[in-house]
Amino acid sequence: MxxxxxxxxxxxxxxxxxxxxxxxxxxxxxEAGEPPELWNVDHPERISAxxxxxxxxxxxxxxxxxxxxxxxxxxLHNHQDRAYELNRRAAELARAEADRAGRPVIIAGSMGPTxxxxxxxxxxxxxxxxxMFEEQARGLLDGGADVLWAETxxxxxxxxxxxEAAARLGAPFCGTMSFDTAGRTMMGxxxxxxxxxxxMLPKAPIAFGANCGTGASDLVRTLLGLSAAAxxxxxxxxxNAGIPSYQDGKIVYSGTPELxxxxxxxARDSGxxxxxxxxxxxxxxxxxxxxxxxxxxxxGRRPSLEEVEAKLGAFTSADDGSAGAPPxxxxxxxxx
Numbered sequence: 001m002x003x004x005x006x007x008x009x010x011x012x013x014x015x016x017x018x019x020x021x022x023x024x025x026x027x028x029x030x031e032a033g034e035p036p037e038l039w040n041v042d043h044p045e046r047i048s049a050x051x052x053x054x055x056x057x058x059x060x061x062x063x064x065x066x067x068x069x070x071x072x073x074x075x076l077h078n079h080q081d082r083a084y085e086l087n088r089r090a091a092e093l094a095r096a097e098a099d100r101a102g103r104p105v106i107i108a109g110s111m112g113p114t115x116x117x118x119x120x121x122x123x124x125x126x127x128x129x130x131x132m133f134e135e136q137a138r139g140l141l142d143g144g145a146d147v148l149w150a151e152t153x154x155x156x157x158x159x160x161x162x163x164e165a166a167a168r169l170g171a172p173f174c175g176t177m178s179f180d181t182a183g184r185t186m187m188g189x190x191x192x193x194x195x196x197x198x199x200m201l202p203k204a205p206i207a208f209g210a211n212c213g214t215g216a217s218d219l220v221r222t223l224l225g226l227s228a229a230a231x232x233x234x235x236x237x238x239x240n241a242g243i244p245s246y247q248d249g250k251i252v253y254s255g256t257p258e259l260x261x262x263x264x265x266x267a268r269d270s271g272x273x274x275x276x277x278x279x280x281x282x283x284x285x286x287x288x289x290x291x292x293x294x295x296x297x298x299x300g301r302r303p304s305l306e307e308v309e310a311k312l313g314a315f316t317s318a319d320d321g322s323a324g325a326p327p328x329x330x331x332x333x334x335x336x
Contacts, residue, residue, distance in 0.1 A: 003146065003147065003172040003206070004104070004106055004146040004147070005061070005106050005108075005146055005147045005172060005174075005206055005207075006172070006206055008060065008104055008106060009206070009207075009234060009273065012060070013273070014268055014272070014273050014274070014275060014293060015060040015061055015106070015273065015274045015275070016058050016059050016060045016061070016275060016276065016286065016289065016290045016293065017059060017060070017061045017062075017063070017108075017236070017238060017274055017275060017276025017277075018054040018059040018061065018062040018063055018276050018277070018281075018286060019054060019241075019276060019277035019278070019281030019282055019283065019285055019286050020241075020277060020278060020279050020280055020281045020282070021036060021050070021063065021065055021067060021110075022036065022067075022279070023253070023279060023280050023281070023282065024050050024053075024282060024283075025039065025046070025050065025065075028043075028046050028049075028050070029046075035068055035073075035074065035076075035077045035079065036065055036067070036068065037065060037066060037067075037068055037069050037074065037079075037086045037087075037090065038077075038079065038086070039065065040065055040066075040086050040089040040090045040093060041085070041086065041089055044089070044093055047065050047090070047093050048093050048096065048097055050065070051093060051094050051097040051098075052097050053283040054283055054286055055097055055098065055101050055105055056283070057283035057284070057286040057287040057290065058286060058287055058289075058290035058291075059105065059276070059286055060104065060105060060106060061105070061106040061107075061108055061274065061276070062094055062097075062098070062105060062106070062107060062108065063108045063109075063110040063149060063151070064087070064090040064091050064093075064094050064107065064108065064109050064110050064140060064143075064145060065090045065093075065094075065110070066086065066087045066090040066091070066109060066110045066111070066136065066139075066140060067110045067111075067112035067151070067152070068112055068115075069083060069086055069087045069090065069110075069111070069112075069136050069139075070083065070111070070112075070114045070115075070132045070133065070135075070136050071083045071132045071135060071136075072114040072115055072116050072124075072132055073112070073113075073114060073115050074086070076115070083132075083135050083136055083139065084135055084136075084138060084139040084142075085139065086139070087109070087136050087137075087138075087139030087140045087143065088139035088140070088142050088143035089143065090109075090110075090139075090140070090143065091107060091109055091139070091140045091141075091142075091143025091144045091145045092143040092144060094107045094143075094144070094145075095107055095143060095144030095145075106146045106147065107144060107145045107146045107147075108145065108146065108147050108148075108149035108174065109136075109137065109140030109141065109143075109145035109147065109148045109149055110149055110151060111133055111136055111137065111140075111148060111149065111150045111151070111162055112150075112151060112152050112153075113152060113153055113154065113158060114129060114132055114133075114158065116129070117155075118155060118157040118158055118161065119157070121155075121157075121187075126157065126160070126161055126164075129157075129158065129161035130161045130164045130165050130168070131165075133150075133161055133162045133164075133165035133166075134165040134168055134169065136165075137165050137166060137169055137171060138169065141169060141171055146172065147171070147172040147173065147174055147206065148162070148165075148166045148169075148171050148172065148173050148174070149173075149174045149175070149176075150162035150163070150173070150174070150175040150176070151175070151176045151211050151212075151238075152176070152177075152178045152211055152212050153175065153176070153177050153178070153185075154177065154178060154185040154186045154187040154189070155185070155187035155189070156187075156189055156193075156197055159175050159177065159197070159201065160201060160202060162175065163175065163201035163202045163203040163205070164202040164203065166202075166203040167202040167203035171203075172206055173201075173203040173204075173205050173206065174205050174206055174207045174208060174236065174274075175198065175201070175205050175208050176208065176209050176210055176211040176236050176238065177189060177194055177210060177211075178210065178211060178212040178213050179191060179210050179213050179218070179219075179222045179321060180212065180213040180214055180218075182317040182319040182321065183218070183221070183222065183225075183317060183319045183320040183321025183322070184321045190225070190321040190322065191210070191222050191223075191225030191226045191229065191320075191321050191322070192225055192226075192228075192229040192321075192322060194208070194226065195225075195226050195229035195230040195233070196229065198230070198233070199230075199233075206234060207233070207234035207235065207236050207273070207274055208226075208233065208234075208235065208236060209223065209226060209235045209236030209237055209238075209272065209274070210222045210223060210226065210236070210237060210238070211236070211237075211238035211239075211278045212238070212240060212278045212279060213239070213240065213278075214240065214243065214316045215239070215240060215242055215243045215254075215255075215312065215313060215316060216239040216240065216241070216242060216255060216259065216260065216263040216312045216313075217308050217309055217312035217313050217314065217315050218315055218316055218317075219237060219238075219239035219240070219263075219267075220237070220239070220263065220266045220267055220270055220303070220308045220312065221305060221308060221315060221320050222320070222321065223235060223237050223267060223270045223271060223272055224270050224271070224302060224303075224305075224308075224320075225320060225321060225322055226271070227270055227271030227272075227302070231271070234273050234274070235271050235272045235273060235274070236272065236273075236274040236275075236276075237267040237270075237272035237274070237275050237276070238275075238276045238277060238278045239260075239263055239267070239277060239278060239281075240253065240255070240277070240278045240279040240280055240281070241253040241254075241255030241259075241260055241277055241278075241279065241280030241281045241282075241285055242254030242255025242256075242259060242280060242313070243255075243313075243316075244279065244280065252280075253279065253280025253281075255280060255281075255285070257284050257285050257287070257288035257289075258288065259311075259312060259313075260277060260281065260285040260288055260289050261288040261289050261291065261292035262292070262311045262312060263289070263311075263312055264289035264290075264292050264293055265292050265293065265296055265299070266303050266307070266308055266311060266312065268293060268298060269298060269299040269300075269301070269302060269303050270302055270303060271302070275289065275293070276289075277289070305320075
């Protein structure tokens with residue numbers, strides 16, 4: 001049986017994904033350091049409201065509130081034994097909102113980094129990482145997720161572990177990496193490198209691409225590298241809403257709905273078929289992106305880097321990641 005995401009991609013030229021989880025939950029009262037996954041049981045009405053806001057803004061695909069839902073991440077808050085429960089509830093709440101939408105809405109089970117370094121760089125074994133992702137994935141699937149969605153991944157080893165968990169469960173899979181270090185991931189993967197890795201994963205992804213990173217201009221540049229290396233792939237673009245800055249005690253993102261609308265068009269013309277936002281992206285950004293995609297025909301050609309920079313702002317580095325990778329370095333983040 002064809003999975004729900006593949007079915008929708010067969011009849012749609014592009015799909016609108018959602019925006020940020022953390023940014024919007026902080027606006028609802030989430031405290032710094034508080035695991036958002038606990039809100040799936042402690043404040044389910046707020047999580048449902050977030051899902052509903054993106055569906056009403058036009059999202060065809062929403063991610064579950066489970067980014068930090070592996071046993072390793074939950075252990076930081078002494079909730080490691082609730083991994084299955086919290087992931088299942090995240091998906092159940094999303095499924096309920098999608099089923100009320102009156103149109104197809106894909107539920108993507110978000111699986112973020114474990115926060116641990118895998119062998120040979122760190123102590124986490126491949127098998128242990130697969131088991132953690134499998135536990136998380138089982139909860140997401142039992143709660144009604146249509147597809148498993150690894151995101152903000154930096155290393156090939158961790159993406160392979162997430163894909164193997166999906167393979168063990170026979171589940172559809174997508175995966176995005178974060179290219180935030182001079183056009184590379186923090187563990188040195190380049191866009192062309194990931195384009196070569198993705199089809200060879202233990203579970204070949206329905207779609208793959210990039211999320212988070214730095215600004216929207218950098219992500220479109222990454223997308224151009226991915227599409228050049230894999231012209232027939234279904235590509236994902238989920239960019240941050242501009243560049244973050246610290247103002248009056250809060251992190252503020254510079255990207256307006258108008259800028260994100262321009263980004264959505266450039267992402268489509270650069271080869272993306274699943275387009276959304278990441279950190280800083282609110283429902284109003286998603287609504288503007290959807291309007292732009294619905295009312296502006298494709299440009300008919302790939303945009304130049306000069307066009308991307310003119311519309312979305314300067315790149316944060318001169319390097320686009322197409323050359324050899326720099327030395328690896330460590331890093332952890334949460335999808336915002």
